[in-house]
Amino acid sequence: METQSLTRLIAEISADLGNPSLLFQLLALLTCFSLAWLMSRSIQRFFATVDHTSGVLKIGVESFSRVLWPLLALVFLFIAKLVIGKFQHTGLLKLFFPILSSFALIRFSFYVFRRAFVRDGTVGNALLIFEKVFAGLVWLGLVLHFTGMWEEIFVALEEVVLPLGKSKVSLLAILQGIASVALTVVLALWLSAMIEARLMLIPSMHSSLKVVLSRLGRAIFILIAILVSLSLVGIDLTVLSVFGGALGVGLGLGLQRITSSYVSGFIILFDRSLSIGDMITVDKFSGRVTQINTRYTVLKGLDGVESIIPNEMLVSNPVQNLSLTDRSVVVTTDFTVAYDTDLDGLLPALIEAVKQVPRVSPTITPSAYLVRFGADGFEIRVGFWIDDPENGRTNITSEVNRTIWSLLQERGVQLPFPQREVRVFQVPAKP
Numbered sequence: 001m002e003t004q005s006l007t008r009l010i011a012e013i014s015a016d017l018g019n020p021s022l023l024f025q026l027l028a029l030l031t032c033f034s035l036a037w038l039m040s041r042s043i044q045r046f047f048a049t050v051d052h053t054s055g056v057l058k059i060g061v062e063s064f065s066r067v068l069w070p071l072l073a074l075v076f077l078f079i080a081k082l083v084i085g086k087f088q089h090t091g092l093l094k095l096f097f098p099i100l101s102s103f104a105l106i107r108f109s110f111y112v113f114r115r116a117f118v119r120d121g122t123v124g125n126a127l128l129i130f131e132k133v134f135a136g137l138v139w140l141g142l143v144l145h146f147t148g149m150w151e152e153i154f155v156a157l158e159e160v161v162l163p164l165g166k167s168k169v170s171l172l173a174i175l176q177g178i179a180s181v182a183l184t185v186v187l188a189l190w191l192s193a194m195i196e197a198r199l200m201l202i203p204s205m206h207s208s209l210k211v212v213l214s215r216l217g218r219a220i221f222i223l224i225a226i227l228v229s230l231s232l233v234g235i236d237l238t239v240l241s242v243f244g245g246a247l248g249v250g251l252g253l254g255l256q257r258i259t260s261s262y263v264s265g266f267i268i269l270f271d272r273s274l275s276i277g278d279m280i281t282v283d284k285f286s287g288r289v290t291q292i293n294t295r296y297t298v299l300k301g302l303d304g305v306e307s308i309i310p311n312e313m314l315v316s317n318p319v320q321n322l323s324l325t326d327r328s329v330v331v332t333t334d335f336t337v338a339y340d341t342d343l344d345g346l347l348p349a350l351i352e353a354v355k356q357v358p359r360v361s362p363t364i365t366p367s368a369y370l371v372r373f374g375a376d377g378f379e380i381r382v383g384f385w386i387d388d389p390e391n392g393r394t395n396i397t398s399e400v401n402r403t404i405w406s407l408l409q410e411r412g413v414q415l416p417f418p419q420r421e422v423r424v425f426q427v428p429a430k431p
Helices: 006-015 020-048 055-084 091-117 125-147 150-159 171-200 207-233 237-253 256-271 311-316 343-355 394-411
Strands: 161-164 167-170 279-282 285-292 296-300 306-310 319-321 329-337 367-373 378-386
Touching (some): 161 171, 167 171, 378 394
Antiparallel strands (some): 296 306
């Protein structure tokens, strides 16, 4: 874009006042805005008909819909400026071109930010505040562009020199380095988020493999972004070898447990021993796996309490996985009946009654056994299977016990219990 001062643009527009050329420019602006609006509406209607199963993908589509109008208007305005510029002045178009470019930059940056940093489908307050600050900086840059103060600011920043060791670096170079690193990292996160969204839509791929590929892709993209940004700034990448050696020593001495957890995280994801949604028990913690991160795994217990388990514990300790290859889990309940009970009629009736309880697996028949001859009566054990252990076992056990109790009452079966005889002796009075 050709840079011109605000005074020159205003003078050019003032010269076109009363001239039909200004009317043609206004008409071109209205045409560009209208075409951009109609085309963006059509594309938005198309996106609205697509089913978005991912909340992050939905946020990305909604954010990109807001980018369509300024980008399309900018394209149409650029074409109009090239065509009309061959026949007359285009001062008004030149005035709107940087304004519309800034607006398009803000909208596109918002789209990139939300695709890169929104993970759970909701936009946080911190991101909203950052977007407002970014928009303010862009509009401030536009004002500096119109007033022609960009060059003065660049010269002033170049003159401020800060000593860094034996060398001196200007403040402008430091700011450019920070900006390049931030820009490349955000672009890397954006690309990794796009790849992750695509991976999650593949139904034939295992969930652990999806997580592994997305995490590896994000790490690789961030590493490449940092290396590219440092090379753009002019930093010699060979100096990083010293830093890499120091980092390796630090990891080997002081960060053994943390490094072990990170390595264990990738082992868990690669060998597929755990998946999101599995019911596991490790040490004294049990619950459903809700997150598998590179350093820790989150277990949500049936009481709603979330436990953060280091991945090292999941690799080095025995883990009970209730849903590794088969989600079916057996549950048993014991009770005692009197010795005069008709077991030949009771045991089949128990099996039929337990079959009718919701959540009891219809594919595996319940069982009822005479376990032993107890001191008070026959000890009976009823076993049944459930296919959804993540919904709890205490509640289904309670439902089965209530069903058994109703059946015992209907059949007049007695449940013996120990009885104690208490005798009260009168102490004779002392003479």
